[in-house]
Amino acid sequence: xxxxxxxxxxxxxxxxxxxxxxxxxxxxxxxxxxxxxxxxxxxxxxxxxxxxxxxxxxxxxxxxxxxxxxxxxxxxxxxxxxxxxxxxxxxxxxxxxxxxxxxxxxxxxxxxxxxxxxxxxxxxxxxxxxxxxxxxxxxxxxxxxxxxxxxxxxxxxxxxxxxxxxxxxxxxxxxxxxxxxxxxxxxxxxxxxxxxxxxxxxxxxxxxxxxxxxxxxxxxxxx
Amino acid sequence: xxxxxxxxxxxxxxxxxxxxxxxxxxxxxxxxxxxxxxxxxxxxxxxxxxxxxxxxxxxxxxxxxxxxxxxxxxxxxxxxxxxxxxxxxxxxxxxxxxxxxxxxxxxxxxxxxxxxxxxxxxxxxxxxxxxxxxxxxxxxxxxxxxxxxxxxxxxxxxxxxxxxxxxxxxxxxxxxxxxxxxxxxxxxxxxxxxxxxxxxxxxxxxxxxxxxxxxxxxxxxxx
Amino acid sequence: xxxxxxxxxxxxxxxxxxxxxxxxxxxxxxxxxxxxxxxxxxxxxxxxxxxxxxxxxxxxxxxxxxxxxxxxxxxxxxxxxxxxxxxxxxxxxxxxxxxxxxxxxxxxxxxxxxxxxxxxxxxxxxxxxxxxxxxxxxxxxxxxxxxxxxxxxxxxxxxxxxxxxxxxxxxxxxxxxxxxxxxxxxxxxxxxxxxxxxxxxxxxxxxxxxxxxxxxxxxxxxx
Amino acid sequence: xxxxxxxxxxxxxxxxxxxxxxxxxxxxxxxxxxxxxxxxxxxxxxxxxxxxxxxxxxxxxxxxxxxxxxxxxxxxxxxxxxxxxxxxxxxxxxxxxxxxxxxxxxxxxxxxxxxxxxxxxxxxxxxxxxxxxxxxxxxxxxxxxxxxxxxxxxxxxxxxxxxxxxxxxxxxxxxxxxxxxxxxxxxxxxxxxxxxxxxxxxxxxxxxxxxxxxxxxxxxxxx
Numbered sequence: 069x070x071x072x073x074x075x076x077x078x079x080x081x082x083x084x085x086x087x088x089x090x091x092x093x094x095x096x097x098x099x100x101x102x103x104x105x106x107x108x109x110x111x112x113x114x115x116x117x118x119x120x121x122x123x124x125x126x127x128x129x130x131x132x133x134x135x136x137x138x139x140x141x142x143x144x145x146x147x148x149x150x151x152x153x154x155x156x157x158x159x160x161x162x163x164x165x166x167x168x169x170x171x172x173x174x175x176x177x178x179x180x181x182x183x184x185x186x187x188x189x190x191x192x193x194x195x196x197x198x199x200x201x202x203x204x205x206x207x208x209x210x211x212x213x214x215x216x217x218x219x220x221x222x223x224x225x226x227x228x229x230x231x232x233x234x235x236x237x238x239x240x241x242x243x244x245x246x247x248x249x250x251x252x253x254x255x256x257x258x259x260x261x262x263x264x265x266x267x268x269x270x271x272x273x274x275x276x277x278x279x280x281x282x283x284x285x286x287x288x289x290x291x
Numbered sequence: 292x293x294x295x296x297x298x299x300x301x302x303x304x305x306x307x308x309x310x311x312x313x314x315x316x317x318x319x320x321x322x323x324x325x326x327x328x329x330x331x332x333x334x335x336x337x338x339x340x341x342x343x344x345x346x347x348x349x350x351x352x353x354x355x356x357x358x359x360x361x362x363x364x365x366x367x368x369x370x371x372x373x374x375x376x377x378x379x380x381x382x383x384x385x386x387x388x389x390x391x392x393x394x395x396x397x398x399x400x401x402x403x404x405x406x407x408x409x410x411x412x413x414x415x416x417x418x419x420x421x422x423x424x425x426x427x428x429x430x431x432x433x434x435x436x437x438x439x440x441x442x443x444x445x446x447x448x449x450x451x452x453x454x455x456x457x458x459x460x461x462x463x464x465x466x467x468x469x470x471x472x473x474x475x476x477x478x479x480x481x482x483x484x485x486x487x488x489x490x491x492x493x494x495x496x497x498x499x500x501x502x503x504x505x506x507x508x509x510x511x512x513x514x
Numbered sequence: 515x516x517x518x519x520x521x522x523x524x525x526x527x528x529x530x531x532x533x534x535x536x537x538x539x540x541x542x543x544x545x546x547x548x549x550x551x552x553x554x555x556x557x558x559x560x561x562x563x564x565x566x567x568x569x570x571x572x573x574x575x576x577x578x579x580x581x582x583x584x585x586x587x588x589x590x591x592x593x594x595x596x597x598x599x600x601x602x603x604x605x606x607x608x609x610x611x612x613x614x615x616x617x618x619x620x621x622x623x624x625x626x627x628x629x630x631x632x633x634x635x636x637x638x639x640x641x642x643x644x645x646x647x648x649x650x651x652x653x654x655x656x657x658x659x660x661x662x663x664x665x666x667x668x669x670x671x672x673x674x675x676x677x678x679x680x681x682x683x684x685x686x687x688x689x690x691x692x693x694x695x696x697x698x699x700x701x702x703x704x705x706x707x708x709x710x711x712x713x714x715x716x717x718x719x720x721x722x723x724x725x726x727x728x729x730x731x732x733x734x735x736x737x
Numbered sequence: 738x739x740x741x742x743x744x745x746x747x748x749x750x751x752x753x754x755x756x757x758x759x760x761x762x763x764x765x766x767x768x769x770x771x772x773x774x775x776x777x778x779x780x781x782x783x784x785x786x787x788x789x790x791x792x793x794x795x796x797x798x799x800x801x802x803x804x805x806x807x808x809x810x811x812x813x814x815x816x817x818x819x820x821x822x823x824x825x826x827x828x829x830x831x832x833x834x835x836x837x838x839x840x841x842x843x844x845x846x847x848x849x850x851x852x853x854x855x856x857x858x859x860x861x862x863x864x865x866x867x868x869x870x871x872x873x874x875x876x877x878x879x880x881x882x883x884x885x886x887x888x889x890x891x892x893x894x895x896x897x898x899x900x901x902x903x904x905x906x907x908x909x910x911x912x913x914x915x916x917x918x919x920x921x922x923x924x925x926x927x928x929x930x931x932x933x934x935x936x937x938x939x940x941x942x943x944x945x946x947x948x949x950x951x952x953x954x955x956x957x958x959x960x
Contacts, residue, residue, distance in 0.1 A: 080361040083369035110366055111334035112373035129363030137436055138303040140352030140385030143333055146306035150335035158835065162363030166827065166835040166864060167857055188836055195835060195867040198860055213360055381612065389604065389612040389641060390634050411613050418612060418644040421637055526807035529815035556812055557780035558819035575809030583882055584749035586798030586831030589779055592752035596781035608809030659806055
C-alpha cells in the first residue's frame, strides 16, 4: 500500500463533525492535487471517516494486545475492522515501552496495518528502525505545536534522521514533524530527504482547512 | 437518566459485526423484558452501536483530559459525540491514579456522561464514592473471568460494598461483577442489595447471546 | 509512635553529604526546640541518615509489593530494615493507582511503618482517609515550589481538608504543604487545624538550613 | 572500568544483612577465583554493600532525571554517591519507554556509571545497542526464574543476540540471563559468545551462596 505524504494528526483537538469536515477537505485536495493525505482522528471517529471519505485513516495508537480481557485498551483488530489502514505508535504524547513498540509493530503487520513509529531524535529513530515499521516520524518535542518548523529551524535533524535510519533499514520511510505549518516547510522537509510530514496544529487551527491542506500538498509537488 | 441493571463489557474480545449482534440481542431483550441493558464496546464501535440500537452504550474508559494535544488518548467529548451515554472507569484491567479518577468523573459530569467506577473491594468502593460517580462496580479481581459468581462465592463482599458505599454516599448505585454467569447469579446479587451487575465472559462466550442475556434479565425480574 | 510536626522532603534535590547536613540541622532543632522533624531523603540515603541522626527518616515512596521478583521496585521491608520509620505515598510527583495506595498502606501497617498519603485537594484527602493512613498531606499542586504558602493563599483548602478528613476518619492527622516557607506559614497552617506541614524548597534552598528549620519549628511553638 | 562476568540481581528478594552475606560470599569468590562478580541490591542497600565489600555494586534501575523536584524517583547522582558503579536498565520487571532508556544511558555516562540494558529478545537488544550502553543483557522473559537455562534451552537466542548486537555496535558486551543456575549453564553461555551472565534465583535460593557463586565462577574459568 502507498504511504501518505502528509499525515494530519487530529490529536484530541477535534472530533465528530469537525473531524469529518477536515477529512473531506483532505480528500478534496487528494483528488485535485494527487497527493495522498492521511488523517489520524480519535478512535471513535475512525469508522465515520473511513466510511465517508476515500483517504487513508490512521489510528493515533494501538495497544500491543491480542483479543482478550483488556478493558479500555485499543485492540488492533478493532481499529482495522473500523476501517483504519494504519497507526501511529510512540507519539511523544503517548510514549511506549520499547518492547511494546516491537510487539505493536508485529501485531500491525499480522493485520496488514501500516505503522509509523514516532521518535524524538535520530538515535531513537535508528533504534526503532530495527523493528521494521513502514515509516518513522522524527519530531523534536520542543518544537511540537510551536509553528517553528523542524525543517527550517533544525534541518540537520531531518538530514541526520534520514541518513541514520537508511543506514540501518533502507526500506523505512522517514517522516518529520514539529512546527510544520506552511507549504514551504513541507517542500524543505522533502528536499532534505524526508518522505513525508506529520502535523497537527497548522491544519486544526486553520480557518480554512482545505486551503491550508492544499498549500501543504503544493509543498510536496513543488519539490 | 435511568441507570442500566446489566452492563455487558465487551472488553477487547469482540468488535465490529459481532459486537453489533450482541448489541442487537441486548436490545431485543430490553424491548421484550423491559430491563435496561448497556454495552461497553471498543471505542471504535461506540458510534456503530449507538446509531444502530436503542440501548445505552458506554465507553470502557475515558481519559481525564480536555480537548488539546493528547495524541492517542480518549477524549470525553469525542466519546459523547459518538453516542456514548456513559463510561466505565478504573476497571481492574485499566486502573487509574486516584486523582485521574476524580478528574475523569468531573469531566464526565460536565458532559452529562454516566460514570461507573470499578473497585476491587469495599474499601476502594467507599473511597471512590467520595467523587460522587453515578455507580460503583465492585469486582474481586480473583473471580473475574472464572464463572464463579461473586454473589454466590462471596456474598459478604456484595453486602459490605452496598452498606459501605451507602454509608458514605447514599445516592451511588452499587453494581457487582466477577463470575456473574447465570440468571440465578444476577437474582442473588440484587437480593444482596446490588442495583445491577457488570459482566463480560458469560455473554461473550455464549453460543446464543440473546438467550443468555434474556436469562440474565430474568434474574433481575425474579428478584 | 509520635508523628512529626514538620516533614522535610528532600525530593531528588540533595543526597549524600548534603542530605546528612540537613538531617543534622533538623536534629539540632529537634533537640533544642523539642519539635519532631522528619526527613524524607533519596532511598539510597535512608540508612545513612537513620544511622547518624536521631530524627525520624521517611521513604519518599514504597511499592505495594511483598518480597519477590520485582527488580527496581521499592520493597517496604528493605526500607524498614534500612531504618525508615515511615513513608510518603502518592506524592503529586509520584502518583499511585488507588488500589496501590490501599495495598501500600496495608503493607506499611504490617511492618509498623507510618504512612503519610499525599492528596491534591480535600476530596482526594477524604477518599484516601478510608484506607486509614496515619496522616494525609494536602498539597495543591499549583502552589508546590512557588513559595506562595497554601496556608496564606488558600486557607479554605486547609480548613476544608481538616474538616473533611475528620468527618470521615477522625484519627487521621492532616498535614498541609505547597509553598510553606516561613515560620508564619507554619503557624497559620496549625491555627487552621493542620497537625503539621510537608515542605521541600524552603529548606533545600536555604543558605543556612539550621536557621530555616529553627524558624519553621518556632512556627509550631508560637501557635 | 572492567565489566563483571557475573551480575547477581537481588531483586526484591533479600535485603540488609542477608544481602550483605551474599555480597561477602561474592567477594570471597572474586578474591579466590579472580572472576569479577557484581551485585544489584535494593537501593537502600547500595551504600551498605559498597562500603563493606570490594565487589562492584549496581543499582537495579535509575530514572532518567536530573536533580530536582522528583519525589520518589531514583536520582542517578544519588545512586553514584552511595557507591554504585553501574546500573541495570529496562529489566523485564521494570520496563522503560524507549526515550527513557536513551536518556538514562546518557545520564549514567555523564556520571561514569556502567549501564547494562536488559532486552527480551535479539531485536530489542539490537535496538538498544544504538544508545551505546556498556552491556546488554538478553533475557527471554518466559524462562526467568524457571531454572531452565537460556543457554541450554535456547542457545540460538544467545548466538543471535551476540551476532545482532555486534553487527550494530561491536563495543557492547552481551550478557544473557533467565534460568542460569549452574556452572555448566555459565560455561555454555560464554561458549556461545556471551561476555557474562545475569541471574537471581540460583544464588538467592542457594543454601550456601558462596558454594553456588563459586560454581558459577568456575563456569567462567572452564570455558
